[in-house]
Each structure stands twice: as C-alpha cells, then as structure tokens.
Amino acid sequence: xxxxxxxxxxxxxxxxxxxxxxxxxxxxxxxxxxxxxxxxxxxxxxxxxxxxxxxxxxxxxxxxxxxxxxxxxxxxxxxxxxxxxxxxxxxxxxxxxxxxxxxxxxxxxxxxxxxxxxxxxxxxxxxxxxxxxxxxxxxxxxxxxxxxxxxxxxxxxxxxxxxxxxxxxxxxxxxxxxxxxxxxxxxxxxxxxxxxxxxxxxxxxxxx
Numbered sequence: 373x374x375x376x377x378x379x380x381x382x383x384x385x386x387x388x389x390x391x392x393x394x395x396x397x398x399x400x401x402x403x404x405x406x407x408x409x410x411x412x413x414x415x416x417x418x419x420x421x422x423x424x425x426x427x428x429x430x431x432x433x434x435x436x437x438x439x440x441x442x443x444x445x446x447x448x449x450x451x452x453x454x455x456x457x458x459x460x461x462x463x464x465x466x467x468x469x470x471x472x473x474x475x476x477x478x479x480x481x482x483x484x485x486x487x488x489x490x491x492x493x494x495x496x497x498x499x500x501x502x503x504x505x506x507x508x509x510x511x512x513x514x515x516x517x518x519x520x521x522x523x524x525x526x527x528x529x530x531x532x533x534x535x536x537x538x539x540x541x542x543x544x545x546x547x548x549x550x551x552x553x554x555x556x557x558x559x560x561x562x563x564x565x566x567x568x569x570x571x572x573x574x575x576x577x578x579x580x
Contacts, residue, residue, distance in 0.1 A: 384410065436507065438500040439483045440465050448472075448480055455479040457519040460574075461504065461538065463487045463526065466563040471524065474570040479522075482507065487530040488537055496537065504538075508545055520548040522577055527552075550577040 384406055392402035409417055433439070434446040437459075441447075448454055458479030462468050468481045484499040508518050523538055525531035539549045552574060 437480060437482050438485065438503055439468055439481060453478075457516050458522065459504075459507065459518050459520070460522040460524050462524050463531065463534070464563070467524065467526075470563045471570055471574070474567040474574075476571045476574055482521075484525075484534070487525055487534040489530045499534075501538075501541070505541075508542070508547055518547055520550060522550050522552065522574070524552045524574075548579065550579050552577050 387409065388399070388402045388406040391397055391405050392399050394402075397405070409420070412420075430442050431440050432442075434441040434449055435444050436449040437446060439446045439448070455478055459482050460468075460471065460477055460479055461482045461484060462471065463484050463486060465483055468483060471477055471481075482500070482504050484501065484504075486494050486499050488494060488496065488499070504521075508521075521538070521542055523535040525534045535551050539551075542549050
C-alpha cells in the first residue's frame with residue numbers, strides 16, 4: 373500500500389513538484405511559492421487556478437505572426453497603425469513583450485518560438501520560418517509588402533546562427549535583412565535587456 377508521503381497523496385508536495393517544472397523555478401523557490409499559495413485566501417487560490425486554466429484554453433497562436441493571441445489575430449497584427457512593411461523577428465513571445473515595453477518599434481513582429489540549436493535537435497523545421505516566408509509574399513489584403521526584416525534574436529551563438537540563416541534565406545527575396553546592433557551584450561538574453569539598451573539596439577541595427 374502506498375504511503376501518505378508519496379507525491380500523489382501529498383497536495384503540498386504535488387503542487388511543489390508541478391511548480392518546480394516551470395523555467396527558472398528550483399525546488400526551494402517552488403516550495404516557497406506553494407506555501408504562499410497555501411496561506412492565501414481561498415478566493416485568491418480559486419482565481420489563480422481559474423486564470424491558469426483560462427490562459428491555457430484561451431490562448432493560441434496568431435495566424436499572421438505566430439505570437440500568443442486570444443483570437444485569430446493578435447492585437448498588433450490587427451492594429452492598422454502599425455507599419456506592415458517592417459517585421460521584427462524574435463525568438464520567443466517574451467522578447468516581443470520586452471521590445472514593446474521599450475516603446476520604440478512601430479512595425480510588426482514574427483515569433484519563431486525558438487532559435488536554431490542543432491545540439492538540442494532544433495532545426496529550421498521546428499521554428500516558425502515557413503510562416504515568415506509566407507508573409508513575405510504578396511500581402512493578402514493588397515497592402516504594402518514587407519520591405520525590411522529585423523532579426524532581433526539574442527546576441528549569443530544560437531541567436532547569431534539563426535540571424536545568419538535567415539539572412540541567407542531571405543536575401544534572394546529582395547527583402548532588406550538587418551540585425552539589432554550595439555547595446556545588447558554579447559551572450560545576453562534579449563528579454564532581460566533594459567529599455568534604453570533595446571532602443572539603441574533597434575536604432576543602430578545593421579545590414580547582415
């Protein structure tokens with residue numbers, strides 16, 4: 373007979389184990405979070421559970437840019453005030469959020485959902501690259517086509533490899549391909565850069 377100490381019979385341990393599976397959350401941090409939830413009011417814990425279930429059910433991928441969206445199109449792709457001729461390519465949704473927080477980019481985005489990493493088995497087919505290529509054809513609404521693609525992957529080995537791959541892939545299409553420049557530390561992660569750094573990186577982008 374299973375003991376009451378096993379994960380499946382211990383609600384606190386089960387919650388801690390599940391929280392520890394989140395990125396950047398170790399066992400100690402997971403336990404602190406679990407205990408904080410236990411000590412919270414029932415109304416808060418019910419709202420938290422409902423919010424987690426809702427975000428999982430309601431969010432999908434934007435049909436245009438592949439960012440997370442609650443409908444067919446995200447708010448940025450649906451915004452006519454955004455410049456459709458400039459597309460900023462990022463690795464993950466959190467990178468797009470960081471750039472939007474900086475408030476300097478008024479074009480549109482494309483989210484790859486990863487970067488090239490052969491050692492981890494991530495190749496071009498695992499990324500949203502075919503969707504990007506589809507956007508560079510004739511726009512379905514008859515509006516202006518994409519003139520520039522800014523590759524805003526993090527300046528590390530995988531990010532640089534992804535940028536180089538995209539530049540070679542897109543060059544024959546007659547689209548200008550640029551890379552975010554100075555300001556973002558080599559080997560750093562885009563999502564952790566401050567607003568001034570991201571502003572400089574976008575303003576000083578260079579052709580690749």
